[in-house]
Structure formats: C-alpha cells, structure tokens
Amino acid sequence: MTFSRLNAPKLTVRNVFNVLLLFILTLTSQTIFAQDAIDQARWDAGKSLFKSQCQSCHLPDKKMTGPALQYARERWIENGDYDGKSGEEWLYEWVKNSSAVISSGHTYANGLYNEYDKSVMSLFPQLTNEQIDDILYYADNYDKGGSAPVAAAANAPTGAVQSTFPMKTFLWILVGSLAFIALILWRVFGMLDRMAKEKAGEEITPTPPIWQNKKLTTLLTIVVVVFLGYYTASSAMGLGRQQSYAPEQPIKYSHELHAGKYQIDCQYCHSGASQSKHSNIPSINVCMNCHKNIQQGPQHGRKEIAKIYSAIAYNPNNGTYFADDASMDEVEAELIAYLKQDYEAGVDQTELDEALDAALAMYNKPVEWVRIHNLPDHVYFNHAQHVNAGKVECQTCHGNIQEMEVVAQHAPLSMGWCINCHRETEVDMGNNYYQVYEKYHEDLKSGAMDKVTVEDIGGTECQKCHY
Ligand code: HEC
Ligand code: HEC
Ligand code: HEC
Ligand code: HEC
Ligand code: HEC
Ligand code: HEC
Structure with a gap:
C-alpha cells in the first residue's frame, strides 16, 4: 500500500505555531486568571513590605510569634474603638508604635x-498609612495574587523575594523541546508528502531550504529572545541563595561572641525555630534586654551598639527613649556624648564622625538584616518539624554558628542535600506522632527492620517538599 496523501496531516508552520501558542497559553493562563480580581501593584508592594518587615513574626494565614495578619483590619474595626478614636485609626498607630498603644x-x-x-512587636514609625494598607491588602489576599516577580524584586530591600526560577526554566525547556520535535515532524511529513507525490507521478515544486522560510525563522527568533530574556531576569533574582554566602550586616553582631563566648541559647533570639515554619530574626527589643545595660563591646567599643540605640530611638545617657518630636540635633548631641567616651585619650574626629553618621542613618527604623538562607518559593521547609519533631541540631544544617563572627551559609540548600539526609537519618519512632506506622513498629520489634528513616515515612515524596 502506498502512503496516501489524504491521510498525511497538513503540518504547516501555521499549525505548528498554533499548537505551540495554545500550549504556552495553557501554561500561563493560571497566572492570568488569578490576576483578574487583584490590584497587582498593591499586592506586590504589600508582599515586598510584608516579607522584609513583618514576616519574621507574622504569617498571613497562621499564628506565629504574632497573630495571622489576614483580616486584622476587620478585627480592629469591630473591636478597636477606644477613647473617641476608631479602631481603624488605632490600627495604624499600632503598627507604627505598638508600645504606645x-x-x-x-x-x-x-x-x-x-x-x-x-511579646513586644517591633516599631515601624517610618511606615506610611498607605504602606500599611498595602501590607494588609496583601495579607487579606495573599493567596490570590499573581507572580510578577520582576517588579517585586526591584523594590525588595534585602533580597527577601525568592525566585521561582528552576520550575519555570524546566517548563521553558519543555516548550523548547516540543518546538524542536514539532520541527522534525514537520520535515518528516514534508518528505513523506513528497514521496507520495513522486509515486503518483505528480510534478514536484522544490521546497526552499529551511533557513529561507521567513515565518519559521521569525518564530524561532521570538522563542529564543523570550527564553533568554526570562533566563537572565530569573537568574539575577536567584542570587543570594548560595553556599558560603556571608554578606556584611548593618550591625556587626557576632554569633561568636553571643552564642559562643557568652553561650546565649540560639532560641533566646530565634524562638521561631522550634515553634513555626520560619526561624525569626530577633527584633531590636530583644537586644535591648541586655544592651540597656551593656553599653560597650570588647571589639567595637560603642560604635556598633550606638546603632542599636539609634534604631530604637534610645538615649543611653539617661536611659529614656527620645520623644516622637525630638529634633535630630538633640539626637545627634546625645549620640556624640555617648560615642565620645570611646576616645578618652583624645577624640579622633574622623572616626567619631563616621560612627555618628552610621548610627544616625539607622535612627528610628527597623534594622535591615541581610537575609542569608533563602529557599526558592516552590520549596516547603519547616523549622519546627526538624528542630522539634526531628530533633536535628541547628549546627547540623547551619554549621558552627557559635564560632562565626559573620554568619555564612554552611549547607548548599540543594534538593540533593535535603534528600540525602532524609535517606540516612533515622526517625525517633518513640515519638507519639509516629504511632500510626504500626507496621514499622512491628518490623522493628521482629528485627525485619533495624531502623526507620525519614524516607520510609515519605520524606522523599515530591509533594512533601514542593507546593
Ligand atoms: C518582632 C515580632 C513582630 C514583627 C516584626 C511584627 N509584629 Fe505585628 N505583632 C507581633 C506580636 C507579638 C503581636 C501580638 C501583640 C503583642 O504581643 O504585642 C503582633 C500583633 C500585630 C497586629 C494585631 C493583629 C490582630 O490580630 O489584631 C497587627 C495588625 C500587626 N501585628 C501588624 C504588623 C505589621 C504590619 C508588621 C510589619 C510591618 C508587624 N506586625 C511586624 C509581633 C511582630
Ligand atoms: C542574641 C541574639 C542571637 C543569638 C543568641 C543567636 N542568634 Fe542567630 N542571628 C541573630 C541576628 C541578629 C541575626 C541576623 C544578623 C546576622 O546574620 O548575623 C542572626 C542570624 C542567624 C542566621 C542566618 C539567618 C539568615 O539570614 O539566613 C542563622 C542561621 C542563625 N542566626 C543561627 C543561630 C544559631 C544556630 C544560634 C545558636 C548557636 C544563634 N543563631 C544564636 C541573633 C542571634
Ligand atoms: C542575653 C544578653 C545579650 C543579648 C540579648 C544581646 N547581647 Fe550583644 N552583647 C552581650 C554581651 C555580654 C556583650 C559583650 C560585652 C563585653 O564583652 O564587654 C555584647 C556585645 C555586643 C556588641 C559589641 C561587640 C564588640 O565586639 O564590640 C554588639 C555590636 C552587640 N552585642 C550587638 C547585639 C545585637 C544586635 C543584639 C540583638 C540582636 C544583641 N547584641 C543582643 C549580651 C547580649
Ligand atoms: C534540617 C536543617 C535545619 C535545621 C536543623 C535548622 N535550620 Fe535554620 N534554616 C534551614 C533552611 C533550609 C533555611 C532556609 C529556609 C527558607 O529559606 O525558607 C533556614 C533558615 C534559618 C534562618 C533564617 C530565617 C528563616 O527561617 O528563613 C534562621 C535564623 C535559622 N535558620 C536559624 C536556625 C536555628 C536557630 C536552628 C536551631 C534551633 C535552625 N535554624 C535549625 C535549615 C535548618
Ligand atoms: C540533617 C538532616 C536533614 C536535612 C538536611 C533536611 N531534613 Fe527534612 N527531615 C529530617 C528529619 C530527621 C525529619 C523527620 C522529622 C520528624 O520526625 O517528623 C525530616 C522531615 C522533613 C519533612 C516531613 C516529611 C514527612 O514525611 O512528614 C519535610 C517536608 C522535610 N523534612 C523537608 C526538608 C527540606 C525541604 C530540606 C532541605 C531544604 C530538608 N528537609 C533537609 C532531616 C533533615
Ligand atoms: C526533601 C525535600 C525534597 C523532595 C522530597 C523533593 N524536592 Fe525537589 N527541590 C527541593 C529543594 C530544596 C529544591 C531547590 C534546590 C535549589 O534551589 O537548588 C528543589 C528543586 C526542585 C526543582 C527545580 C530544579 C532544581 O534542581 O533546582 C525541581 C524540578 C524539583 N525539585 C522536582 C522534584 C521532584 C519531581 C521531586 C519528586 C521526585 C522532588 N523535587 C522531591 C527539595 C525536595
């Protein structure tokens, strides 16, 4: 039987293009629909602020160090009227200065x-009402917004925005491969078509070489440009999550001194690590528990501690907080008087000026610690699960933090790293949580199994770690 022309599908460039277009649309439609009801610009602005300022203590939907922020505005409108002012007005004051409220x-x-x-919430006097609105808007709608990662990355101060790069790249590679296959099929069908024509004795118009096909080259150029553009933007955002990353921090806080020499418990400051998904960075109030009294350090004298005082608007000379309307001249004079004591033998004016400027720049603002460890958005990692249930030491994953003057990322945080540990690590079957695994308990007793690893309880299943 000869190959019938009628059965050969018409695989023209237009058809290939349509199929590809349909495929790409399907991939992106989720985002497009999700964006429908949402003011994306506000959502992005809110998310970025939320991540950099509030996320250390709050989640949108769950209790952490502080309450879930979703629908907080409604709660204040309902319950917050007080002393002649509406709950909503009080809410803004709360975020700016909760202690005063x-x-x-x-x-x-x-x-x-x-x-x-x-627990004392950090103060955010620098936030405007609009910014607070944005944050609350994001919290109320946190699960509805789209991606728009580029815009968000642009205004995130500390690399707080995480990248979704690997998953997307994966999809793009898939699109690319499909296009390639389509191209080959198109050539094959073309040839079959020609063979059929030859058999039937029809006249053959020679096909132009592939690089002369304008439609096809345009299509390929578009695909390449889009792919490269996306790749560049995404890899730029992926920066910051790498082994040995040890950025300089706004205050020269030393783990070696605090957690090493003075043996302050990790969880005195990072209390979130055993209670919640995230391990929080402590607020300046926690530092003040000690630094109200400890006004001088062994290495940096008063220079670095001055930044703590400035950030929380504290006057170390008389032990009170500066008034809201304190003039910068007054703040400056007090800080100079404090810093001067470092230079008793004679003031080095340049050093003093530098220390003063650095402290004043942080006046009355939350400290912008640079985030070091940062998994991509599509990975689910929970501290409490590892620290509490798994009894994994902080040091197993973070290295000997108590010996680090400056924190550096110890582990690669790659998928292989997580999985290897899950394959090797035994879970404590005495944990009540594991009573459900009756078979394992029996096997352990009978000697059929000598240990149960995290893998055995499902720790290498994709959906356990991926949203
Ligand atoms: C250092 C931890 C911490 C940080 C950072 C923090 N909060 Fe809070 N927040 C708390 C705690 C704790 C409470 C509960 C009240 C209390 O103990 O002071 C709270 C309560 C609240 C409430 C009241 C919630 C309700 O249910 O009525 C709002 C609103 C709020 N925070 C907003 C914010 C916003 C906005 C940010 C970021 C700009 C932020 N918080 C940052 C710890 C924090
Ligand atoms: C006195 C408070 C305090 C104590 C105690 C403390 N830390 Fe920290 N930790 C901080 C502060 C502040 C930062 C942010 C600045 C920095 O990175 O140095 C931080 C940062 C970190 C980071 C990096 C966070 C990131 O951005 O990825 C890790 C990991 C960490 N601490 C682990 C530990 C471990 C483990 C211990 C106990 C051995 C510990 N910390 C004890 C205050 C503390
Ligand atoms: C539990 C008590 C405690 C807490 C909480 C604490 N510190 Fe300290 N800090 C100390 C002690 C003790 C010293 C060393 C004093 C000395 O040796 O003279 C110190 C010294 C310092 C120094 C001076 C270091 C030097 O070498 O000159 C800095 C800067 C500092 N701390 C920052 C912080 C920051 C930032 C926080 C909050 C994240 C914090 N500390 C929280 C107890 C504490
Ligand atoms: C099983 C490994 C593991 C253990 C154990 C562990 N961490 Fe982490 N830690 C991580 C990973 C992974 C991240 C990055 C999380 C992210 O980006 O969402 C991280 C991030 C952090 C951060 C930055 C804030 C955050 O949550 O992203 C701090 C601070 C921190 N860890 C402190 C601690 C302390 C303190 C302990 C011990 C009480 C501890 N960790 C135990 C793996 C671990
Ligand atoms: C040092 C070893 C170690 C490393 C590294 C590690 N884990 Fe784990 N993980 C554990 C242990 C132990 C448990 C079991 C905790 C328990 O008993 O519930 C666990 C449990 C889990 C679970 C729950 C599994 C289940 O079946 O319920 C998830 C999810 C998880 N880990 C994610 C991660 C991710 C994501 C990473 C990497 C970023 C990671 N882990 C790195 C040791 C580790
Ligand atoms: C124990 C936790 C864990 C499990 C189980 C897990 N992953 Fe991952 N996966 C990760 C982490 C962490 C990353 C981020 C790695 C990075 O950014 O370098 C990741 C990244 C990825 C990526 C992005 C490409 C890359 O390497 O960066 C893909 C795709 C992926 N995982 C697919 C899967 C599939 C499919 C499974 C099931 C067979 C799976 N993962 C199971 C933790 C896990």
Missing part, C-alpha cells in the same frame, strides 16, 4: 499583648 490602655491591644505573653 498598649500604654494608652487600649482594651483590644492589651488583650492581644497579654494573649501573646507580652
């Missing part, structure tokens, strides 16, 4: 404060 006697705020064991 608590001391005003505000009922709802004091209720919360007691409920959260009198």
Whole structure:
C-alpha cells in the first residue's frame, strides 16, 4: 500500500505555531486568571513590605510569634474603638508604635499583648498609612495574587523575594523541546508528502531550504529572545541563595561572641525555630534586654551598639527613649556624648564622625538584616518539624554558628542535600506522632527492620517538599 496523501496531516508552520501558542497559553493562563480580581501593584508592594518587615513574626494565614495578619483590619474595626478614636485609626498607630498603644490602655491591644505573653512587636514609625494598607491588602489576599516577580524584586530591600526560577526554566525547556520535535515532524511529513507525490507521478515544486522560510525563522527568533530574556531576569533574582554566602550586616553582631563566648541559647533570639515554619530574626527589643545595660563591646567599643540605640530611638545617657518630636540635633548631641567616651585619650574626629553618621542613618527604623538562607518559593521547609519533631541540631544544617563572627551559609540548600539526609537519618519512632506506622513498629520489634528513616515515612515524596 502506498502512503496516501489524504491521510498525511497538513503540518504547516501555521499549525505548528498554533499548537505551540495554545500550549504556552495553557501554561500561563493560571497566572492570568488569578490576576483578574487583584490590584497587582498593591499586592506586590504589600508582599515586598510584608516579607522584609513583618514576616519574621507574622504569617498571613497562621499564628506565629504574632497573630495571622489576614483580616486584622476587620478585627480592629469591630473591636478597636477606644477613647473617641476608631479602631481603624488605632490600627495604624499600632503598627507604627505598638508600645504606645498598649500604654494608652487600649482594651483590644492589651488583650492581644497579654494573649501573646507580652511579646513586644517591633516599631515601624517610618511606615506610611498607605504602606500599611498595602501590607494588609496583601495579607487579606495573599493567596490570590499573581507572580510578577520582576517588579517585586526591584523594590525588595534585602533580597527577601525568592525566585521561582528552576520550575519555570524546566517548563521553558519543555516548550523548547516540543518546538524542536514539532520541527522534525514537520520535515518528516514534508518528505513523506513528497514521496507520495513522486509515486503518483505528480510534478514536484522544490521546497526552499529551511533557513529561507521567513515565518519559521521569525518564530524561532521570538522563542529564543523570550527564553533568554526570562533566563537572565530569573537568574539575577536567584542570587543570594548560595553556599558560603556571608554578606556584611548593618550591625556587626557576632554569633561568636553571643552564642559562643557568652553561650546565649540560639532560641533566646530565634524562638521561631522550634515553634513555626520560619526561624525569626530577633527584633531590636530583644537586644535591648541586655544592651540597656551593656553599653560597650570588647571589639567595637560603642560604635556598633550606638546603632542599636539609634534604631530604637534610645538615649543611653539617661536611659529614656527620645520623644516622637525630638529634633535630630538633640539626637545627634546625645549620640556624640555617648560615642565620645570611646576616645578618652583624645577624640579622633574622623572616626567619631563616621560612627555618628552610621548610627544616625539607622535612627528610628527597623534594622535591615541581610537575609542569608533563602529557599526558592516552590520549596516547603519547616523549622519546627526538624528542630522539634526531628530533633536535628541547628549546627547540623547551619554549621558552627557559635564560632562565626559573620554568619555564612554552611549547607548548599540543594534538593540533593535535603534528600540525602532524609535517606540516612533515622526517625525517633518513640515519638507519639509516629504511632500510626504500626507496621514499622512491628518490623522493628521482629528485627525485619533495624531502623526507620525519614524516607520510609515519605520524606522523599515530591509533594512533601514542593507546593
Ligand atoms: C518582632 C515580632 C513582630 C514583627 C516584626 C511584627 N509584629 Fe505585628 N505583632 C507581633 C506580636 C507579638 C503581636 C501580638 C501583640 C503583642 O504581643 O504585642 C503582633 C500583633 C500585630 C497586629 C494585631 C493583629 C490582630 O490580630 O489584631 C497587627 C495588625 C500587626 N501585628 C501588624 C504588623 C505589621 C504590619 C508588621 C510589619 C510591618 C508587624 N506586625 C511586624 C509581633 C511582630
Ligand atoms: C542574641 C541574639 C542571637 C543569638 C543568641 C543567636 N542568634 Fe542567630 N542571628 C541573630 C541576628 C541578629 C541575626 C541576623 C544578623 C546576622 O546574620 O548575623 C542572626 C542570624 C542567624 C542566621 C542566618 C539567618 C539568615 O539570614 O539566613 C542563622 C542561621 C542563625 N542566626 C543561627 C543561630 C544559631 C544556630 C544560634 C545558636 C548557636 C544563634 N543563631 C544564636 C541573633 C542571634
Ligand atoms: C542575653 C544578653 C545579650 C543579648 C540579648 C544581646 N547581647 Fe550583644 N552583647 C552581650 C554581651 C555580654 C556583650 C559583650 C560585652 C563585653 O564583652 O564587654 C555584647 C556585645 C555586643 C556588641 C559589641 C561587640 C564588640 O565586639 O564590640 C554588639 C555590636 C552587640 N552585642 C550587638 C547585639 C545585637 C544586635 C543584639 C540583638 C540582636 C544583641 N547584641 C543582643 C549580651 C547580649
Ligand atoms: C534540617 C536543617 C535545619 C535545621 C536543623 C535548622 N535550620 Fe535554620 N534554616 C534551614 C533552611 C533550609 C533555611 C532556609 C529556609 C527558607 O529559606 O525558607 C533556614 C533558615 C534559618 C534562618 C533564617 C530565617 C528563616 O527561617 O528563613 C534562621 C535564623 C535559622 N535558620 C536559624 C536556625 C536555628 C536557630 C536552628 C536551631 C534551633 C535552625 N535554624 C535549625 C535549615 C535548618
Ligand atoms: C540533617 C538532616 C536533614 C536535612 C538536611 C533536611 N531534613 Fe527534612 N527531615 C529530617 C528529619 C530527621 C525529619 C523527620 C522529622 C520528624 O520526625 O517528623 C525530616 C522531615 C522533613 C519533612 C516531613 C516529611 C514527612 O514525611 O512528614 C519535610 C517536608 C522535610 N523534612 C523537608 C526538608 C527540606 C525541604 C530540606 C532541605 C531544604 C530538608 N528537609 C533537609 C532531616 C533533615
Ligand atoms: C526533601 C525535600 C525534597 C523532595 C522530597 C523533593 N524536592 Fe525537589 N527541590 C527541593 C529543594 C530544596 C529544591 C531547590 C534546590 C535549589 O534551589 O537548588 C528543589 C528543586 C526542585 C526543582 C527545580 C530544579 C532544581 O534542581 O533546582 C525541581 C524540578 C524539583 N525539585 C522536582 C522534584 C521532584 C519531581 C521531586 C519528586 C521526585 C522532588 N523535587 C522531591 C527539595 C525536595
């Protein structure tokens, strides 16, 4: 039987293009639809602020160090009216200076404060009402926004935005391969078509060589440009999650001194590590528990501790906080008086000026610690699960932090790193949590198994680690 022309599908460039277009649209449609109801610009602005300022203590949807932020505005509107002011007005004041709201006697705020064991929320006097609106907007709609990672990365101060690069790249490679296969099929069908024509004795118009096909070259150029553009943008965002990354921090805080020499427990500062998904970076209030009194360090004298005082608007000379309307001249004079004591033998004016400028630049603002460890958005990692249930030491994953003057990323944080440990590490079957694995308990007793690893309880299943 000869190859029938009628059965040969018409695989023209247009058809190939349509199929590809359909495929790409399917891939992206999820994002397009999700963006429908959402003010994306606000959502992005809110997300970026939330991640850099609030996420160390809050999640949108779950309790952490502080309450879930979703629908906080509604709660304040309902319960927050006090002393002639509306709950909404109080809410803005709360975010800017929660301590002031608590001391005003505000009922709802004091209720919360007691409920959260009198943890002190950081102060954010620099946030405008619009920025607070953005954050709350993001929290209310956190699960509805789209990706727009480029815009978000541009205004994230500390690399807080995580990259979704690897998953997307994977998809693009898939698109590329499909296009390639389509191209080959197109040539094959062309040849079959010609053979059929030859058999039927029809006249053959010679096909022009492939590089002379304008439609096809245009299509390929578009694909290449889009792919390269995406790749460049994404890899730029992926920066910051790498082994040995040890950025300089705004205050020369030393783990070697605090966690090493003075043996302060990791969880005194990173209390989130055993309670929640994230391990928090402590607020400056935690530093003040000690540094109200410890006004001088062995290496840096008063220079670095001055930044703590400036950030929290504290006057070390008389032990009070600067008033809201304190003039910068007053703040400067007090800081000079404090710093001067470092130079008793005679003031080195240049050093003093430098220390003063560095401290003043941080006045009354949350400290912008540079984030070091940062997994991509598509990975789920939970500290409490490892620290509490798994009893894994901080040092196993983070190295000997108590010997680091400056924190450096110890582990590669790659998928292989997680999986290898899950294959090797035994889980503590005495844990109540594992009563459900009856068969394993029996096998352990009978000697059929000598240990149960994290892998055995499902720790290498894709969906355990990927959203
Ligand atoms: C250092 C930890 C910490 C940080 C950082 C933090 N908060 Fe809080 N927040 C708390 C705690 C703790 C509470 C509960 C009240 C208390 O104990 O002071 C709280 C309560 C709140 C509430 C009241 C919630 C309710 O249910 O009514 C809002 C609103 C809020 N925070 C907003 C923010 C925003 C916005 C940011 C970022 C700009 C932020 N917080 C950053 C710890 C924090
Ligand atoms: C006195 C408070 C304090 C103590 C105690 C403390 N830390 Fe920290 N930790 C910080 C601060 C502040 C930062 C952010 C600045 C920095 O990276 O040095 C930080 C950063 C980190 C980071 C890097 C976070 C990132 O951005 O990825 C890790 C990991 C860490 N600490 C682990 C530990 C471990 C483990 C211990 C106990 C051995 C410990 N810390 C003890 C205050 C503390
Ligand atoms: C539990 C008490 C405690 C806490 C909490 C604490 N520190 Fe310290 N800090 C100390 C002690 C003790 C010293 C060393 C004093 C000395 O040796 O003279 C010190 C010294 C310092 C120095 C001076 C280092 C030098 O070599 O000159 C800096 C800077 C500093 N701390 C920053 C911080 C920051 C930032 C925080 C909050 C994240 C913090 N500390 C929290 C106890 C504490
Ligand atoms: C099983 C490995 C593992 C253990 C154990 C572990 N961490 Fe982490 N830690 C990580 C990973 C992975 C990240 C990055 C998380 C991310 O980007 O979401 C991280 C991030 C952090 C951060 C930055 C803030 C954050 O949550 O992203 C701090 C601070 C931190 N760890 C402190 C600690 C402390 C303190 C302990 C011990 C009480 C500890 N970690 C135990 C793996 C671990
Ligand atoms: C040092 C060893 C170690 C490393 C590294 C490690 N884990 Fe784990 N992981 C454990 C242990 C132990 C458990 C079991 C905890 C328990 O008993 O529930 C666990 C459990 C888990 C679970 C729950 C599994 C289940 O079946 O319920 C997830 C999810 C997880 N890890 C994610 C990660 C990710 C993501 C990484 C890498 C970023 C990682 N882990 C790195 C030791 C590790
Ligand atoms: C124990 C946790 C864990 C499990 C289980 C896991 N992954 Fe991953 N995966 C990760 C981490 C962490 C990364 C981020 C690695 C990085 O950014 O370098 C990752 C990244 C990826 C990527 C992006 C490409 C890359 O290497 O960066 C793909 C695709 C992926 N995983 C697919 C899978 C599939 C498919 C499975 C199931 C067979 C799976 N993962 C199971 C932790 C896990």
